[in-house]
Amino acid sequence: MPKDHGIGASSKRREDLRFLTGRGRYTDDINLMGQAYVHFLRSDMAHGKINGIDTTEAEKMPGVIRIFTGKDFEGVGGLPCGWQVTDRHGNPMQEPPHPILAQGKVRHVGDPICAVVAESAAQARSAAEAIELDIEELPAVIDMKAAVQDGAPKVHDELDSNLCYDWGFVEENKDAVTKAFDEAAHVTTLELVNQRLAPNAMEPRVAVGDYAPGTDESTLYTTSQNPHVIRLLMGAFVLGIPEHKLRVVAPDVGGGFGSKIFHYAEEAFCTFAAKALQRPVKWTASRSEAFISDAQGRDHVTRIELALDADNNFTALRTETYANMGAYLSTFAPSVPTWLHGTLMAGNYKTPLIYVNVKAVFTNTVPVDAYRGAGRPEATFQLERVIDKAARELGVDPVELRRQNFVTEFPYATPVAVEYDTGDYHATMDKLMEMIDRDGFEARAEESKKRGKLRGLGINSYIEACGIAPSALVGQLGARAGLYESATVRVNATGGLVVMTGSHSHGQGHETSFAQVVADMIGIDEGMVEIVHGDTANTPMGMGTYGSRSLAVGGSAMVRATEKIIAKAKKIAAHLMEAAEGDIELKDGEFTVAGTDKSVAWGDVTLAAYVPHNYPLEEIEPGLEETAFYDPNNFTYPAGAYACEVEVDPDTGKVEILSFAAADDFGNIVNPMIVDGQVHGGLAQGIGQALLENCAYDEDGQLLSASYMDYAMPRADDVPFYAVDHSCQTPCTHNPLGVKGCGEAGAIGSPPAVVNAVVDALHRGGHTHVMHIDMPLTPHRVWQAMHQA
Incomplete structure (x- = not known):
C-alpha cells in the first residue's frame, strides 16, 4: 500500500x-530602488574585426546613463572555464580568453559588443540602435571538420588552430581495439549527428546587480542553478571581489536544463556596472536574445564502430567524434564530450575493449555546454543506434542481442574507467516487455497497414552516471571545482x-x-x-x-x-x-x-x-x-529500458508516436510522483530532439532557427501519454539514501528509442535500404530517406 x-x-x-x-518570486520580479536597465548591443555577424565604435549620438539620447564597451573591461578578467581537458598527447587544451564585452573581434552572432545603461529598458534599447559600428566582416567557420583543415579561418587568431583538444580514451586500449576489429566476425559502422539544441527554459535569464557603498558589498540576483559557483567564479576570476563581499541570490528559477549552470557575461556586467554607477543595474533577456546568448547543447558528429564475434558477443567499440565548442569555452564545456561522454560508452554491456576519440572544435557559433543529460544522451544515442543496426545486419532480435551482452555481475569495472556498483538490466527489460505487449505488436502493425500507415517498434537500454564525483578524482580529470x-x-x-x-x-x-x-x-x-x-x-x-x-x-x-x-x-x-x-x-x-x-x-x-x-x-x-x-566516492548509475511505437505516413513522412514506455531503475525512491514528473519532462525533451528540434546555422553563421517561428518545440499533441515504471530498484551502495538520480533519464533514453522505431517502421514497409536517419526526423527527412536510391 x-x-x-x-x-x-x-x-x-x-x-x-x-x-x-x-506567487513565485523570480529574478525578474526583483526591482530595486534607483534601478537602471541595460541593453546589450550584440553582433549581427558571426565573425568580424572591430575597427571602431561610435557612441557619440547614443550618449545624447534621453535616459542614457553610460555606455560601456570592451575598453572598459581591459584589465578585468574574462569568463573562466571550469574544466581543463588534457589531450591524448598529454597537452592541455587550447583555452582562449572570453571577454565580458567583445574586444578586437566578434566571434558569433549574439556576441555582446556594447552595453547601454539607461533609466528604462526602452531608452537603453533605443540608444543601442543609435550606436555606429565599424566592423569588418571576416569569413566564418561553421562546419567542424572544415574548421580543423589547414587554412581555415581562425576563430581566435592567437591560437594554433581551431582545435581545442584531440582527446583519446582509453589511449592504452587503442592498439588492442584495432586488433579486435581486425579479428572480428562482424563489424557494424554508423555515422550520425547529434544535432545542436537550444535549451528553452520557461524563464529566460535575468541578472540584477546591486552595490552597497557603505559596506563595499556587491549582490547579484540571477537565474542560476548554482549560486555558490557563480560567486566563486565571478568573484575570484573575473571581478576580483572577495567572497565575503559578494552575495549571489538565485530565487525561484523557472527551469534550467543545464543552461543556467554557467557563469555568463551579463551577470558579471551587471555586478560590475552597479559598482561603477553606484546604483542597481538590471538585465532581462528577451527570448530572441536567449537563442543567441544561452549556451546551447549537443552538436556532435560521430563515426561509431561495433565489433562482434561469431556468437554475436560484443568484442570492441570505437568512436571518433567532432564536438562543437562554439566560439568560446563555456564553464564546463570541455568535460561534456569527454569525461561525461567517453566514460559512458560501455553502456549496459560487457564490451571488453573501448576506445573513444573526441576532437573539440571552435566555430563561429554560440558556445555549447551541458544540456539535460550532458554527454550521456550523446553516448547512449551512438551506442543504441549502432546496436540496433548490428541486429538488423545480423538478422537477430535487437532485444536478445542486448540481453546477450548485458552486464550481469556487480560491481562491474568497465574498460572506460568507471565501476557500476549495482544494476539489473534484465529486470528493467523484463518489466518493459510486460508494459508494451510486444507479442501483440504484429497485430497492431497489420491494423496500421490497413490504414495505409507503417508501424514500427523501437527498443533500447541506457545507463547514465549521476552525482559526478568524487572531488579528488574529478580534480585529476581537470575539474577546477569540488563536487x-x-x-x-x-x-x-x-x-x-x-x-x-x-x-x-x-x-x-x-x-x-x-x-x-x-x-x-x-x-x-x-x-x-x-x-x-x-x-x-x-x-x-x-x-x-x-x-x-x-x-x-x-x-x-x-x-x-x-x-x-x-x-x-x-x-x-x-x-x-x-x-x-x-x-x-x-x-x-x-x-x-x-x-x-x-x-x-x-x-x-x-x-x-x-x-x-x-x-x-x-x-x-x-x-x-x-x-x-x-563528497561521494562514486557516481550513481541509473539505468533502464525504453520502448517507442510509431506510425509513419508513407505519403508525407510524418511520424506519430502512438505509445512510449519507460522502465527505469533509480534505486530507492523518495517521492514517486516527483520521479514520474521528472521522467515525463525528460521524455518530452528527448522526443523533441528526435523529431522536432534543431539549431540550424547557415554558412555565414546566421542562426536560422532563432525564434519559435523556426525552432520547433514539442507541443502536447507531439507526445503520447507515457507508461512509466520504476519498480525495478537496485539501491545505490555508496550513499546513505540508496538513491541514483532521475532528472535526466528520460532525455537520455528516448531519442534512440524513437529513431529505432522509425527505422523499424520503414523496414517493415519495404524500405530496407534505410539504416539510419539523422535527428530531427522531420517529415521531409523521413520522406527523403524512403525515396533515396
Whole structure:
C-alpha cells in the first residue's frame, strides 16, 4: 500500500502552491530602488574585426546613463572555464580568453559588443540602435571538420588552430581495439549527428546587480542553478571581489536544463556596472536574445564502430567524434564530450575493449555546454543506434542481442574507467516487455497497414552516471571545482527545522522531497521542515544542482547533518530520562528508553536544547544545529529500458508516436510522483530532439532557427501519454539514501528509442535500404530517406 508520508510517499509539491497561483518570486520580479536597465548591443555577424565604435549620438539620447564597451573591461578578467581537458598527447587544451564585452573581434552572432545603461529598458534599447559600428566582416567557420583543415579561418587568431583538444580514451586500449576489429566476425559502422539544441527554459535569464557603498558589498540576483559557483567564479576570476563581499541570490528559477549552470557575461556586467554607477543595474533577456546568448547543447558528429564475434558477443567499440565548442569555452564545456561522454560508452554491456576519440572544435557559433543529460544522451544515442543496426545486419532480435551482452555481475569495472556498483538490466527489460505487449505488436502493425500507415517498434537500454564525483578524482580529470554538497540543519526550540542546502531547485521539487527525507528520519510531520536554498548568504558553500545530483549528493549531506542532530538530541533525551545514551531510541518523533515505558517528545528535547534549565552543560553545549559536507566516492548509475511505437505516413513522412514506455531503475525512491514528473519532462525533451528540434546555422553563421517561428518545440499533441515504471530498484551502495538520480533519464533514453522505431517502421514497409536517419526526423527527412536510391 502506498505510503502517505515520509520517504516513499507521493507528497504533493509544496512549492506548487505559489507557482500555480502566480506567487513565485523570480529574478525578474526583483526591482530595486534607483534601478537602471541595460541593453546589450550584440553582433549581427558571426565573425568580424572591430575597427571602431561610435557612441557619440547614443550618449545624447534621453535616459542614457553610460555606455560601456570592451575598453572598459581591459584589465578585468574574462569568463573562466571550469574544466581543463588534457589531450591524448598529454597537452592541455587550447583555452582562449572570453571577454565580458567583445574586444578586437566578434566571434558569433549574439556576441555582446556594447552595453547601454539607461533609466528604462526602452531608452537603453533605443540608444543601442543609435550606436555606429565599424566592423569588418571576416569569413566564418561553421562546419567542424572544415574548421580543423589547414587554412581555415581562425576563430581566435592567437591560437594554433581551431582545435581545442584531440582527446583519446582509453589511449592504452587503442592498439588492442584495432586488433579486435581486425579479428572480428562482424563489424557494424554508423555515422550520425547529434544535432545542436537550444535549451528553452520557461524563464529566460535575468541578472540584477546591486552595490552597497557603505559596506563595499556587491549582490547579484540571477537565474542560476548554482549560486555558490557563480560567486566563486565571478568573484575570484573575473571581478576580483572577495567572497565575503559578494552575495549571489538565485530565487525561484523557472527551469534550467543545464543552461543556467554557467557563469555568463551579463551577470558579471551587471555586478560590475552597479559598482561603477553606484546604483542597481538590471538585465532581462528577451527570448530572441536567449537563442543567441544561452549556451546551447549537443552538436556532435560521430563515426561509431561495433565489433562482434561469431556468437554475436560484443568484442570492441570505437568512436571518433567532432564536438562543437562554439566560439568560446563555456564553464564546463570541455568535460561534456569527454569525461561525461567517453566514460559512458560501455553502456549496459560487457564490451571488453573501448576506445573513444573526441576532437573539440571552435566555430563561429554560440558556445555549447551541458544540456539535460550532458554527454550521456550523446553516448547512449551512438551506442543504441549502432546496436540496433548490428541486429538488423545480423538478422537477430535487437532485444536478445542486448540481453546477450548485458552486464550481469556487480560491481562491474568497465574498460572506460568507471565501476557500476549495482544494476539489473534484465529486470528493467523484463518489466518493459510486460508494459508494451510486444507479442501483440504484429497485430497492431497489420491494423496500421490497413490504414495505409507503417508501424514500427523501437527498443533500447541506457545507463547514465549521476552525482559526478568524487572531488579528488574529478580534480585529476581537470575539474577546477569540488563536487561535494552541503547542508546545515537548524532545529528551532519548538521542534521545527530549517534545512539550508547548497543544492538549488529550479523545478525539481526539492522543497518537498528534501523535507520528506529529514522528516522521515526524525518521525515528524513534513510541514515542520523548511528548506532554504539559493542564497549564498544563507546557505553553506555548495555546488548546486545539475547532473541528477540533488538527492544522491545534496540529500546525503542532509542525512549526515540530520544524523548529527539526532545523535546530540539523544544525549539530551538520555539526560532528561536519566538513562544511558546507548538505550535511547527515536521513532515517530518520540525518544524512548529501550525496554521501558519512559519517553520524551521531540519538542521537549529541542526546547531543552535552547532552554537549558535541566541540561548537562558541562557535557553538551546548548543549541541544536549541525552542518555536513558530503563528497561521494562514486557516481550513481541509473539505468533502464525504453520502448517507442510509431506510425509513419508513407505519403508525407510524418511520424506519430502512438505509445512510449519507460522502465527505469533509480534505486530507492523518495517521492514517486516527483520521479514520474521528472521522467515525463525528460521524455518530452528527448522526443523533441528526435523529431522536432534543431539549431540550424547557415554558412555565414546566421542562426536560422532563432525564434519559435523556426525552432520547433514539442507541443502536447507531439507526445503520447507515457507508461512509466520504476519498480525495478537496485539501491545505490555508496550513499546513505540508496538513491541514483532521475532528472535526466528520460532525455537520455528516448531519442534512440524513437529513431529505432522509425527505422523499424520503414523496414517493415519495404524500405530496407534505410539504416539510419539523422535527428530531427522531420517529415521531409523521413520522406527523403524512403525515396533515396
